[in-house]
Amino acid sequence: MEPASVFFCSKEVELFSALTHHQSGLILISVMTPDCEQVQPLLVKCKSINPQVKICLGGPHISAEPEFFQGLADWMVIGEAENLIQEIISCAINDFSVMNPVILKSNQRVHLDLYPPSPIKLGKYGFIEITRGCPYGCYFCQTSSLFGTDVRHRSLEAIFEYCREMKKKNLTDIRFITPNALAYDSIDGRSLNLNSLFSLLEGIKKIIGETGRIFFGSFPSEIRPDFITLESIQILKKFSDSKTLVFGGQTGSNRLLKNLHRGHSREQVFSAVDLAIQNGFQVAVDFIFGLPGEKEEDEKETVKSIQKLIKQGAKIHAHSFLPLPGTRLSDAQPTSMSAFLRHFLGKIARDGFLFGQWQTQEKLAQIIKRDY
Incomplete structure (x- = not known):
């Protein structure tokens, strides 16, 4: 044939x-x-x-x-x-x-080592998926419903072998796909495995050499803020070439964070941003606007949180809530943003502190509710 x-x-x-x-x-x-x-x-x-x-x-x-x-x-x-x-x-x-x-x-949960992250036999190289699955099950996110709440990690040797293949092609900018970069090789996905994290990044650096670059902690390998500690940020400082780290804050309302099943507080976001900036990183914090059940008080708390984050030195990556199929909030109605919030977002965007496709996503949310 x-x-x-x-x-x-x-x-x-x-x-x-x-x-x-x-x-x-x-x-x-x-x-x-x-x-x-x-x-x-x-x-x-x-x-x-x-x-x-x-x-x-x-x-x-x-x-x-x-x-x-x-x-x-x-x-x-x-x-x-x-x-x-x-x-x-x-x-x-x-x-x-x-x-x-x-x-x-x-119904089978795939063992990542059995499949390459990209079809290298066909000459295609891309980001390396190092972890699949997420234990948190945030109500707005498709990851846990699609891949499950049990985390699976690609082994160090499998990752290193892929990096060696990339090195042969002079491809030495290494990027990753993971729900939470700092959860690599964590047994439950809820705790740090600092030894494995260090071994991962150190091993890749040895393979790609001094001219190679490791982009870890930025899209599409963002970080949960509750995983930022003095120890983990020092590992990132040593190995990651990402100038900007991306943290998932989502909202400044602790009530909404709890309702969304996020598993962290706004105070942990502030702490993570402080540690990152003190160690020489720039920071972008993801926020989702128009969340279901968002009240006036939630908006005010989010605005105060954003003001504090900007004062700390962070920028805001703005999103609008999308009722994605398969999530716990797939049938939920997005909350209309107040004129006060829209004015605030527009102002900080003009001042250079906010970016993102939140306005396009706001329109997309209505299409999703109408058609799907």
């Missing part, structure tokens, strides 16, 4: 070209909720160009609400798909009738 051609398409025109030049094929797409409005017509277009093509969808939105794409895909995978991909591809090449039903549920 002739080996299959594999295309990684970042643009629609690339995908349409591949469909035009091949009689059959399999399209694999990971779907996030904000992408649904673009993905739906894309699938229709693909089938119109090449009716023989088969489509398999996965990702966080499909895992929560596959019904939205019913009739547009041949298969939809709920959960972690690594253990099913080979079977799906085999059926696409041989007998399409083998895989039934259309919705495939993957």
Whole structure:
């Protein structure tokens, strides 16, 4: 059998070209909720160009609400798909009738060492996923519902081997994917494993050399503020090339933090920012506005907290609440922001203390409530 051609398409025109030049094929797409409005017509277009093509969808939105794409895909995978991909591809090449039903549920929690973080055999290198799963189960977040509350870590040696492969290609800027960078190799995901953290970053630095850079503690490897201690910040100071650390603050209201199941207080955010700035880092703190159940007093506490953080030297990364499918707050209604809060956010944005896509996300939240 002739080996299959594999295309990684970042643009629609690339995908349409591949469909035009091949009689059959399999399209694999990971779907996030904000992408649904673009993905739906894309699938229709693909089938119109090449009716023989088969489509398999996965990702966080499909895992929560596959019904939205019913009739547009041949298969939809709920959960972690690594253990099913080979079977799906085999059926696409041989007998399409083998895989039934259309919705495939993957109940297996994947062992990360069994799969590379990127398809390096195809010459593709990317961020290294070092941890999957999160024990906190924040009510607005899809991570725990998609990957579970038991944390799984990629082993040190597996990470080092991937870094060696990157080094061979002169790729020495190393970035990571993890729900909480400082929880690496923690047994329960709620405590620091300083020895493993040090070994991870020290080992990577030895591989990539002095000219290599480790971006740890910034997107997409942000940090929970309650994991910032004198010991952990010293490790970051020694090894991380991230000039700005990103902390998940989410709100300045302790009442809302408790209701969101965050597991930390606003005071811990202040403490984390102090430690980081004292050790030479810049800090961006994530905040979510329009949270369900947010009251006037919560807004005032958030504004006071932001003012304090700015005085400490932090900047604010602003988001609007999205009722994401699969989360505890998927059916919740976003709270309309007061004129006072909007004016405040606009002012600190103009002053250079706030950034982010919160206004775009606010509109997206209404689309999600309307359509999904």
